Amino acid sequence: MNRRRASPTARTRPDRRAAERERLLEAGTRDHYEDAALYDYEYSDRTTDIRHYRKLARQLGEGQRVLELGAGTGRITVPLARDGHDVIALDAMPEMLAVLQRSITRLGFAERVRPLQADMRDVPLRDGEVDLVIAPFNALMHLYTWQDLLACFREAHRVLRPGGRFAFDVQIPDLEWLRWDPEARHAVTRFVHPVTRETLIYSTNHRYDPQTQVCHIRIFYDDAPPAGRRFVPPAKPKRLVHLAHRQIFPEEIRMLVATAGFELDSLTGDFDDRPLRDAKDSQVALCSRA
Ligand SMILES: C[S@@+](CC[C@H](N)C(=O)[O-])C[C@H]1O[C@@H](n2cnc3c(N)ncnc32)[C@H](O)[C@@H]1O
Missing domain, CATH: 3.40.50.150 (Vaccinia Virus protein VP39)
Incomplete structure (x- = not known):
């Protein structure tokens, strides 16, 4: 008897990865363009x-x-x-x-x-x-x-x-930029949303997949702290926008x-x-x- 039969989890892992990749590409094509005024x-x-x-x-x-x-x-x-x-x-x-x-x-x-x-x-x-x-x-x-x-x-x-x-x-393609720390927050910027007039903090990071040549960029929008206070990224962003860019x-x-x-x-x-x-x-x- 073959004891090394794949577990259900192992069998479905590639499917889950493909589905997650699809989801990211779908979001990465839409999210950034849903708020056209922004x-x-x-x-x-x-x-x-x-x-x-x-x-x-x-x-x-x-x-x-x-x-x-x-x-x-x-x-x-x-x-x-x-x-x-x-x-x-x-x-x-x-x-x-x-x-x-x-x-x-x-x-x-x-x-x-x-x-x-x-x-x-x-x-x-x-x-x-x-x-x-x-x-x-x-x-x-x-x-x-x-x-x-x-x-x-x-x-x-x-x-x-x-x-x-x-x-x-x-x-x-900028190979050095593509390898930046995918968990850090870059380009942290305070701004006022042109329509809602909320004061927000914009920041980004990205993860590059060299196999597909797609860079998955995350753009975070968070409530700004009171003036003079340091921004600490919250555990859950107010809004997260995915942007996928094929290099x-x-x-x-x-x-x-x-x-x-x-x-x-x-x-x-x-x-x-x-x-x-x-x-x-x-x-x-x-x-x-x-
Ligand atoms: C970075 S924006 C550029 C918009 C404009 N050309 C400009 O310079 O501001 C990319 C645009 O491509 C559109 N887009 C992305 N994938 C597309 C596709 N497969 N077919 C048609 N439009 C697409 C997006 O909806 C978005 O408006």
């Missing part, structure tokens, strides 16, 4: 990328037909519409698109912007329908496998007219671009044309559909 507040000082995408669209010609993948609240969409381009603003999250819809209505750009709730791996547009596809601010880092990434690159290629361009930016290495970008049928025109750093080896934050790519 998202806009947190990134209100990020403007270099807006200038980059505006300049690119302007250089390509007037009245470009643009598809933005992961358009969010319209941080980039709205300036492009203001410049006279027609933008299809695709995003998976209705909360983000609702803010975008309010902005374009208020600013009178409803004719020029089409919000589209969809998945960037399966774009409901016709072949060759647009001149320019953009995926700004790490949107592609929400595609967690090479199959998902390739599906998205192929969709970008399909919906572009011949000669059209695909431009995107993703974080440059995409430069050689993966080159491979995805080529496999989807694009020419890579440039892969540089930080929106100022610096060589990638000097990049501190972003890999900035521009490709052409031959």
